[in-house]
Amino acid sequence: MQAQPLRMALTIGGIALCVVLMLFLLSVYRGVADGSIEYIRSNKTDLWVLQGGATNILRGSSILSTGHGNLLRDIPGIQSVSPILFLLSTIKKGSQTSTVYLTGYDVTTGIGSPPQLLEGRHVQDDGEIVLDHSFAAKFQFNVGDQVVTREDTLQVVGISARTNMFVIQYAFVTLRQAQSQIGYPGLVTCYLVKVQDPSTIAAIRERIRDELPGLEVYDHEEFLRNNIREMQSGFLPLLYTIAAIGGIVLTTILSLILSINILEGRKDFAVMKTLGSPRRFLHGLIFKQGLQISSAGCIVALVLFFPVVRLIERLAPEVSTKTSLEQISGVMLAVWGISIFSSLLAVRRVRRIYTLEAFT
Amino acid sequence: MNQPENRSEIVRLENVSKVFGVNGHGMTAVQAVTLSLSAGELVLLLGPSGSGKTTLLTLMAGLIEPSEGSVSLFGDDVGEYSEEELQRLRARRLRFIFQNFLLIESLSVLENITLVLRFAGKEAGEARLAARNLLRQFDIDRLADRYPAKLSQGEKQRVAIARAIANGAELIIADEPSASLELSQGLEIIMLLRSLAKEGNRCVVVASHDLRLVEFADRVFRMRDGAIDEEVRVSGHATRSG
Numbered sequence: 329m330q331a332q333p334l335r336m337a338l339t340i341g342g343i344a345l346c347v348v349l350m351l352f353l354l355s356v357y358r359g360v361a362d363g364s365i366e367y368i369r370s371n372k373t374d375l376w377v378l379q380g381g382a383t384n385i386l387r388g389s390s391i392l393s394t395g396h397g398n399l400l401r402d403i404p405g406i407q408s409v410s411p412i413l414f415l416l417s418t419i420k421k422g423s424q425t426s427t428v429y430l431t432g433y434d435v436t437t438g439i440g441s442p443p444q445l446l447e448g449r450h451v452q453d454d455g456e457i458v459l460d461h462s463f464a465a466k467f468q469f470n471v472g473d474q475v476v477t478r479e480d481t482l483q484v485v486g487i488s489a490r491t492n493m494f495v496i497q498y499a500f501v502t503l504r505q506a507q508s509q510i511g512y513p514g515l516v517t518c519y520l521v522k523v524q525d526p527s528t529i530a531a532i533r534e535r536i537r538d539e540l541p542g543l544e545v546y547d548h549e550e551f552l553r554n555n556i557r558e559m560q561s562g563f564l565p566l567l568y569t570i571a572a573i574g575g576i577v578l579t580t581i582l583s584l585i586l587s588i589n590i591l592e593g594r595k596d597f598a599v600m601k602t603l604g605s606p607r608r609f610l611h612g613l614i615f616k617q618g619l620q621i622s623s624a625g626c627i628v629a630l631v632l633f634f635p636v637v638r639l640i641e642r643l644a645p646e647v648s649t650k651t652s653l654e655q656i657s658g659v660m661l662a663v664w665g666i667s668i669f670s671s672l673l674a675v676r677r678v679r680r681i682y683t684l685e686a687f688t
Numbered sequence: 689m690n691q692p693e694n695r696s697e698i699v700r701l702e703n704v705s706k707v708f709g710v711n712g713h714g715m716t717a718v719q720a721v722t723l724s725l726s727a728g729e730l731v732l733l734l735g736p737s738g739s740g741k742t743t744l745l746t747l748m749a750g751l752i753e754p755s756e757g758s759v760s761l762f763g764d765d766v767g768e769y770s771e772e773e774l775q776r777l778r779a780r781r782l783r784f785i786f787q788n789f790l791l792i793e794s795l796s797v798l799e800n801i802t803l804v805l806r807f808a809g810k811e812a813g814e815a816r817l818a819a820r821n822l823l824r825q826f827d828i829d830r831l832a833d834r835y836p837a838k839l840s841q842g843e844k845q846r847v848a849i850a851r852a853i854a855n856g857a858e859l860i861i862a863d864e865p866s867a868s869l870e871l872s873q874g875l876e877i878i879m880l881l882r883s884l885a886k887e888g889n890r891c892v893v894v895a896s897h898d899l900r901l902v903e904f905a906d907r908v909f910r911m912r913d914g915a916i917d918e919e920v921r922v923s924g925h926a927t928r929s930g
Binding site for chain 1: 742745746749751752775776777778779780782783784786787790792793794803804806807808851863
């Protein structure tokens, strides 16, 4: 292998690209998961109240009226009821139009606001908007700029983080501004309910169900789980498919290169067998070689990964990634697992090398 | 395994034949060979290419099974050894010197020797030390870190012999060891092998077509068409026509 530097470079390069692909997918997944769920996670409320049949806000619709809010406020033990309206809206920049997940919330309570601001401030009044940072970067919007959404011209007052769902990004306005876009001022998507005494959450939940039949009431954890499940069902099959393809390519590269090395070193293996090599020693050589090649691939991948991610994020700002040590360790372990599996496939070839071949 | 009745007997072949191929289209490589080889002797299997010398060597070493007859190695029938026992025999008591020496090209000289010592069960450090001592004994310790591609044929020959006697093998089987060597190197290797047989009380079997080696052997078996057609006892000057 060392005698074939080009082949070695191509092999290690191929493995490194597979590892980069796996790491990138995981990082995108973490980024999407974070961007999709963090909004819900950070708006820590006691109960989420939606229209009957609605389980989540990512891929479900719920329409409630402001009258529902008044009825909720009348229930004893409830401290606050904050309405939120989610709707798909468009933002224009020149000839370009892009869709945002417009979120109108009650700016007086602040419940429903972005989980993190990178620049500027939260919206305080109608005519203002907070944009997600990747959306803002893609369309080069800055704090102070004017954006046109449907008929309205709004001023960008803040840039938010952890609000990028990859295929779409959150944008934040006042509830009234959002309601004006759909033309029905009395409509909201859901209510976020806080109770006075946390020990009464379950009881109040039952009471809402009793008094307002036809509504769905979830505690915070359950609602979070529903949304995570929804996000994963849309994204994980794609992730698993691409990761599986990466794994198959990696296994193929490793098995192929190990098999070629065995075939090229066939005589050496025959000689070693004739000289009394224990079977485990020969198998160990294959496993060692597999681990060495895959480890080299992992090292190159780690060197390449972060610059590649930075480049992709610069070219496509909506691609938001999040990488952790656990992810890297997990991918490395997976690669070593694949290396062992590939070695097992290759080892069968050693069994078919006979001692007599040393004499031919 | 049982100890041999006669402790000096290393290999015994009784009416051994080897036929390659199946369904009646076989090619007889070795035919009805009976012989016994003992410690302390250098035995030459002499014959042209295709006469069955190499097949006979591999039968003696238990690398292949006879089609007929029996092969006894170190006192036990080869067929009674398990795969692991045969591997251990090859690692500890039996060694080969191949045509062109067949050193492992990707390993240095020191590693080539260390490798066989590791096969014999020595720990890494111990094997490395023993390999260095062996190279010193053969006066080739300067070659320790060189790779086979950088060695002359004569140097390869010495390394191959050092590898063969590492760990004190009792049976050394050499297949055409002088084939790729010049005359002087060929004679040097046969003299080395003879001294291994005599001073180390080993059984050394050499397969060759080189008539110049005859005078160094204790016994010479002339092979033709897979059969031994003549045994020449050089030291005792006794001959037997087959």
